[in-house]
Structure formats: C-alpha cells, structure tokens
Amino acid sequence: MDAIDLKILKILQNKARIPNVEVARQVGMAPSAVLERIKKLELQGVIQGYEVRLNPERFNRSLIAFVTVRVREILSIRKTGREISEIEAVQEVHFLAGSDALMVKIRVSTPQELETLLITKIAAIQEVLSTETQIALSTFKESAKIPLNPRSKKNKEN
Amino acid sequence: MDAIDLKILKILQNKARIPNVEVARQVGMAPSAVLERIKKLELQGVIQGYEVRLNPERFNRSLIAFVTVRVREILSIRKTGREISEIEAVQEVHFLAGSDALMVKIRVSTPQELETLLITKIAAIQEVLSTETQIALSTFKESAKIPLNPRSKKNKEN
DNA sequence: GTTGAAATCTTCGATGA
C-alpha cells in the first residue's frame, strides 16, 4: 500500500459511488491502473465494502441508545456478543476492557421500542446479568471514516 | 417513498457500489427509472452519501474508546459538540439525555495516542468539565445499516 | 415508467517503461 493507494482510498471515503475514470483523473493515472489497485485492495481486505449512508430520521430511527450489557461469566462474552449482534436495530457491539461487559449501540424509533428490545431481546439472553442505558437525543457527528495519514514516528510527540 | 424505493435502498445498503442496471434488474424496472428514483432520494436527503468501509486494523486504528464528556454548562454543549466533531479520530459525537454530557466514539492506534488526544484535544476545551473513558478491545458488529421495515408516516398509531 | 440512442465508463489483453 503506497501513497497512491491512500489517495484513492481518501477519494472513496468521501464519495464511494464515483466512476473509476473520475478517481483516475484525480490521482492522475489511467483508469485501468486505478481499477487494478482498487480490486487488489478489495481482495486484500483493506476495502471491506461499500455502504450507503441513509438519513435515520426519514425512517423513524432517530433515537440512539448506548447500552452497557454486563454478562454473568466473562467466558460467555463472545457468544453473547454474537447473539446481540443478530438484532437488526443493533448497529454496534464491542467488548469493553476490564468490566465483563459489552457496549451496544442501538437505533430505534421510540422509547417504547427501546424498552421492548431491552426486555424481550437483550435481557432475555441467559448470560446477560444487567444493562445500563444512555439515550442520545441528537447527533453532531456520525461517520465510519478513518484518518488515512501515513503514520510517521512523529505523532508520538505533542 | 414507496415499496420500490425501499427495495432499492435495501440493495444499496448491502452493496452501494453496484451498477444501476443491476439494481434495475433486481427490482424489475428500467435502469432510467431506477436512476431517477435514486437521484430523487439523494435530493430529498434520504440518501446522505456513499462510504467505503475500510478495515481499521490495516491502518492502525483498532483501538476504540467511548468517552463520556461532561461540560460545565449545558448551554454550551452544542458548541462543544461541534468542536469535538472536528477532531479527525472522532467518529461519533452524540448528546446524551439527562446528564449535560456527550458520548464520543474515538478510533486510535495506541493507548498513548488516546491519552494525547484526551489531554491535548478534549480536556483542552474550556467548557469540558471531565471525561470518562471506556476502551473496547474487540468488535462484534459495526455497521451503519438501518432496518428498513416499511414504517410510513402514519405509524404514529401502534 | 419505458424506450432507444449517444455519451461515458468498465474491463481486459497486449504492450511498454
């Protein structure tokens, strides 16, 4: 992965549904060369996929909840994480260090829907010990973008 | 927005970089009709953009932190939210109900980088009162997908 | 929404730096 790959990825991070020729123009290469690089990045697993970003409000999904889910046994946390991941309204599930718990991000339409989900889907899982919910009322930023700075030694400073 | 629009969006949620003709085939319409619908959805703000999903590990971004940021004055929470949103490593900023606080999701490469960011970028903001950080070591699910069940305007009843 | 045609884009093999 070189500087040109990074440039291509930067362009795609801003606008993924863009013609190859346009990417080629912006990096100053032939379209076929760009195509080959993108294909390689997909094959190598650097590019995992392409997503459309929808406006949640238009689908009655403007209520976000961050739920900390504690499990009875740390040994079962992976299984529980996978089970919770299968719930459609769940957008993220992470394993939190040092607390036998998962961080779960949920998108729903109403507090009622959240209540139902917490009780009938999450608390219903055997291994779940308890949940703690924080509700987000508005969002300032929400993105999957990764900073693509070619990391040099000097960002240890500051 | 009708059932066909939802079908189109479902296809795009699974694979955004797909030819229009292919979408047209799957919904059983002419490509031009699909194009027109997609353009309209973009204009209406239903579709906010197209993103590439990159593998964070390939860019040294596998450490996720959820930081609860408390502000001194609830009145300044919007300004603080906007300021924190400008930090590149910050992927999400939400306003948490009932606690004069923001939920901030950060992606970094190392605990050192997180420390630097917390001290020099976040705590440095005048209005920030305190922060509380939880570190995620692994991820089970991470997606921006929204469930697209056909819930239209009139489902206030329920 | 459809059709059809022109413009544009994708893709691949051959070739060159």
Add this chain to the structure above:
DNA sequence: TCATCGAAGATTTCAAC
C-alpha cells in the same frame, strides 16, 4: 512488476413518448 493504450462490451443518461 506496474502502468498505459486501445477497443469491445456495459452502463449511464437524456429526450421523446
């Protein structure tokens, strides 16, 4: 090895219906 060229085949896009 990696990029480019060029041409065939697909796709996008727009106007007419």
